[in-house]
Amino acid sequence: MLAGFGGPEGQDDVIPFLRNVTRGRGIPDERLEEVAHHYRHFGGVSPINEQNRRLKAAVEAELASRGIDLPVVWGNRNWGPYVADALREASERGLSTLLGLATSAYSSYSSCRQYREDFAGALAETGLGDALRIDKVRQYFDHPGFVEPFVEGLRAALADLAERGIAESAIRVLFATHSIPTADAERSGPRDRDFGDGGAYAAQHRAVAEVVMRDAGADAAWQLVYQSRSGPATQPWLEPDVNDVIAGLPAQGVEAVVIVPLGFVSDHMEVLWDLDTEATATAAEHGLVVIRTPTPGTHPAYVSGLVDLVLERVNGTPTAERPALTELGPWYDVCRPGCCENARLGFKPAIAGVAP
Numbered sequence: 001m002l003a004g005f006g007g008p009e010g011q012d013d014v015i016p017f018l019r020n021v022t023r024g025r026g027i028p029d030e031r032l033e034e035v036a037h038h039y040r041h042f043g044g045v046s047p048i049n050e051q052n053r054r055l056k057a058a059v060e061a062e063l064a065s066r067g068i069d070l071p072v073v074w075g076n077r078n079w080g081p082y083v084a085d086a087l088r089e090a091s092e093r094g095l096s097t098l099l100g101l102a103t104s105a106y107s108s109y110s111s112c113r114q115y116r117e118d119f120a121g122a123l124a125e126t127g128l129g130d131a132l133r134i135d136k137v138r139q140y141f142d143h144p145g146f147v148e149p150f151v152e153g154l155r156a157a158l159a160d161l162a163e164r165g166i167a168e169s170a171i172r173v174l175f176a177t178h179s180i181p182t183a184d185a186e187r188s189g190p191r192d193r194d195f196g197d198g199g200a201y202a203a204q205h206r207a208v209a210e211v212v213m214r215d216a217g218a219d220a221a222w223q224l225v226y227q228s229r230s231g232p233a234t235q236p237w238l239e240p241d242v243n244d245v246i247a248g249l250p251a252q253g254v255e256a257v258v259i260v261p262l263g264f265v266s267d268h269m270e271v272l273w274d275l276d277t278e279a280t281a282t283a284a285e286h287g288l289v290v291i292r293t294p295t296p297g298t299h300p301a302y303v304s305g306l307v308d309l310v311l312e313r314v315n316g317t318p319t320a321e322r323p324a325l326t327e328l329g330p331w332y333d334v335c336r337p338g339c340c341e342n343a344r345l346g347f348k349p350a351i352a353g354v355a356p
């Protein structure tokens with residue numbers, strides 16, 4: 001079961017979609033109006049659903065090319081087709097076990113546990129709790145198939161800048177990911193492991209960024225930056241913001257910035273607006289050359305990696321034989337007790353984890 005975030009597909013969908021995403025989250029109205037404007041600018045259509053349709057087709061084609069007969073259903077957390085729709089479809093097709101494959105690579109409440117809660121909620125909503133069992137594929141931030149498109153993108157961007165005569169010492173590589181409340185970040189990953197500042201969420205990004213720099217053969221300075229903050233100003237979220245960092249670069253002798261959207265799997269609104277529109281404008285204002293590198297999208301390495309992830313789980317591949325490019329992984333198949341809890345929302349039932 002490919003599990004996506006979901007997005008609006010027309011102007012009339014924008015507000016109901018935003019209500020779905022932010023229900024009970026204390027997001028200020030001004031922020032919602034601002035985000036509605038991003039969607040309205042693109043005709044009220046988020047590209048994310050079309051991207052997931054393409055990803056589903058690509059995964060199906062990869063399975064077929066390997067002669068593997070596994071059906072794929074698709075459901076979203078915040079817009080149709082919903083996870084509940086996917087469960088009904090699975091049940092009608094006579095399936096009894098689903099393996100969730102989320103379009104989200106890292107550990108945190110928003111990027112892992114919320115999928116597990118929504119799977120549990122959809123089982124309850126559809127009454128299919130006895131007929132269907134749902135497991136979830138491990139977080140794949142350090143899987144070679146997810147990392148390879150970023151390495152290729154960074155290598156190409158640096159080659160492009162070299163051709164333009166810009167020295168690597170005048171280039172800053174910014175690895176961009178979604179900001180989350182620091183309270184969520186501290187609780188990301190299993191409760192019994194210490195990952196340092198920003199919890200498992202930040203540690204995973206730092207570790208993958210190092211691998212991408214190394215494998216791209218990059219010598220430039222780099223840093224992890226955050227984007228798309230949405231909570232009230234009083235609530236601490238992970239920093240620094242991508243725009244604040246960009247604004248400070250010219251004073252450090254930087255002439256060009258490469259933005260690697262490390263936290264995202266496709267060119268959805270966070271990438272098109274917050275990076276390609278806003279951060280790019282900030283860079284231009286400060287006289288910087290800017291290149292935003294590609295997201296995995298339907299890159300063959302990513303698609304093939306997703307199928308490998310499904311198969312390692314289906315086949316029970318021993319941990320030692322599972323690919324992982326950082327010391328942090330391979331990540332857990334079954335989330336550990338208390339994994340990625342949400343400090344603000346309290347306890348909600350979730351599946352595919354060890355009971356607390």
Ligand SMILES: CC1=C(CCC(=O)O)c2cc3nc(cc4[nH]c(cc5[nH]c(cc1n2)c(C)c5CCC(=O)O)c(CCC(=O)O)c4C)C(CCC(=O)O)=C3C
Pocket residue numbers: 005006007008018021022025027031032035046047048103104105108110111178179180181228229230231263268269270
């Ligand atoms: C970690 C993370 C990811 C990456 C992992 C993953 O991909 O799962 C992600 C992805 C996405 N976030 C998306 C959209 C939105 N996220 C919002 C709000 C929030 N995101 C959060 C975190 C994340 N979000 C958080 C902590 C909030 C605050 C509310 C809450 O506590 O839950 C809001 C509300 C308005 C706003 O304030 O921005 C919107 C509209 C879309 C769809 C884009 C499209 O339509 O193309 C995608 C892929």
Ligand SMILES: [Fe+2]
Pocket residue numbers: 178
């Ligand atoms: Fe989000």
